[in-house]
Amino acid sequence: MRAAVFVFLALSLICAPQAGKAHALDPGYLDLRQLAHGTWQVLWRVPDVKGQPMNIGAVLPEHCKPGRSPEPTSEGAAWVSTWVAECDAEIAGQTVTIDGLERQKNEVLLRLQPLNSETVTLRFTPKSPVLTIPVNPSTWTVLVSYFQLGFEHILAGWDHLLFVVALFVLVRDPWRLVGAVTAFTVAHSITLAMATLGILNVPAAPVEAIIALSIVFLALEILKHKKGKLRLSEQYPWIVCFCFGLLHGLGFAGALSEIGLPPQDIPTALLAFNVGVEGGQLAFIGTLSLLILTWRTVAPPIAAQFHSIAALVAGYAIGCVSVYWLVERISGF
Structure with a gap:
């Protein structure tokens, strides 16, 4: 049967x-694009939950100011905020946190785009809301992140x-x-x-x-x-x-x-x-x-x-x- x-x-x-x-379980998205030495353009996309942004927040390394996202604006299926962060030191080897992710079922992707090195893609999960930015990134991180994203996307x-x-x-x-x-x-x-x-x-x-x-x-x-x-x-x-x-x-x-x-x-x-x-x-x-x-x-x-x-x-x-x-x-x- x-x-x-x-x-x-x-x-x-x-x-x-x-x-x-x-x-329904679209992931969040954090994009860090380096504009100059110590200057980063930040894009933070948060899934919509019943007309409100999901209760999570991006927290940059301590030496980056501002280190937290401003109030997002609605773009329909998601809420988006952008800002420019000034970092006194390199962020490679430092930690980035998605505050509140441990209480959610969603995940968050981080795309890091430095000026003089390869783009890095990392994946935050409710069990891993804090990640260390690798000093020597590899293509393997992209393979793992997007494989897991495809696997979980079909199941959601x-x-x-x-x-x-x-x-x-x-x-x-x-x-x-x-x-x-x-x-x-x-x-x-x-x-x-x-x-x-x-x-x-x-x-x-x-x-x-x-x-x-x-x-x-x-x-x-x-x-x-x-x-x-x-x-x-x-x-x-x-x-x-x-x-x-x-x-x-x-x-x-x-x-x-x-x-x-x-x-x-x-x-x-x-x-x-x-x-x-x-x-x-x-x-x-x-x-x-x-x-x-x-x-x-x-x-x-x-x-x-x-x-x-x-x-x-x-x-x-x-x-x-x-x-x-x-x-x-x-x-x-």
């Missing part, structure tokens, strides 16, 4: 306060996860499913790179609506399934996933463009982000498979009895959530 778990997942999406938003994107859940219901063969998810990743990697680099520019609102529509399509495929007669998404899952992956990549690009890419390591950051997304998708599929295996092992009679209606119930649950998102996003144009 593959779809029992999906029903509860879909219903939880309806009740989740962030269900209408694709990326409810609409992308529901798309994977619908695929899981439709495609029963494990290798075909992995192939379909990989085709999805290849496709969104293309549009993500094009949009992030400015080659392709599409408004975010229609993209988010079409992403919801892609989930509606898969829900209909589940509901119209007939034994012995394969639907389009079951016959050619990799083609369907590739086409929809092009759209989902534009959705990923919206979040990544707000975070920014290190100018010196754009290819590395894009690669790491995409590999992280693929890793997150495969980890999610593995978790679902383990849950279903456990269900079948612990309660085989119940699982067998529920099998006949499971896909139908899952299809309606996924359809209801995706239609709700579609209407909400269209109404927000």
Whole structure:
């Protein structure tokens, strides 16, 4: 009984306060750009929480004045403040703190752009709200930071996860499913790179609506399934996933463009982000498979009895959530 778990997942999406938003756990962003010796331009971006800036603050090294961010101004989905800090000494080897991050679920990315050395990308987490700026930065820090960002971004994107859940219901063969998810990743990697680099520019609102529509399509495929007669998404899952992956990549690009890419390591950051997304998708599929295996092992009679209606119930649950998102996003144009 593959779809029992999906029903509860879909219903939880309806009740989740962030269900209408694709990326409710967007990270914060701190950019330090050196203008001259001892002078730094600071950009501090804080996620929006119910119309107010998240209760976190950037704290620069002690010898930098001002060391804290001024009151931010709203830019819709985030709050932004900028200022110029004067530092009496080098900040390499010093600590930067995100005050209050330990009480949040979000993360914060730091991009450090010195005049005479490589750009550094660091990642603050609730467990690591204080970081030391490396004296000799390496490309490895970019790889790790953006891989983790991609991995966690897919797990926080409810609409992308529901798309994977619908695929899981439709495609029963494990290798075909992995192939379909990989085709999805290849496709969104293309549009993500094009949009992030400015080659392709599409408004975010229609993209988010079409992403919801892609989930509606898969829900209909589940509901119209007939034994012995394969639907389009079951016959050619990799083609369907590739086409929809092009759209989902534009959705990923919206979040990544707000975070920014290190100018010196754009290819590395894009690669790491995409590999992280693929890793997150495969980890999610593995978790679902383990849950279903456990269900079948612990309660085989119940699982067998529920099998006949499971896909139908899952299809309606996924359809209801995706239609709700579609209407909400269209109404927000």
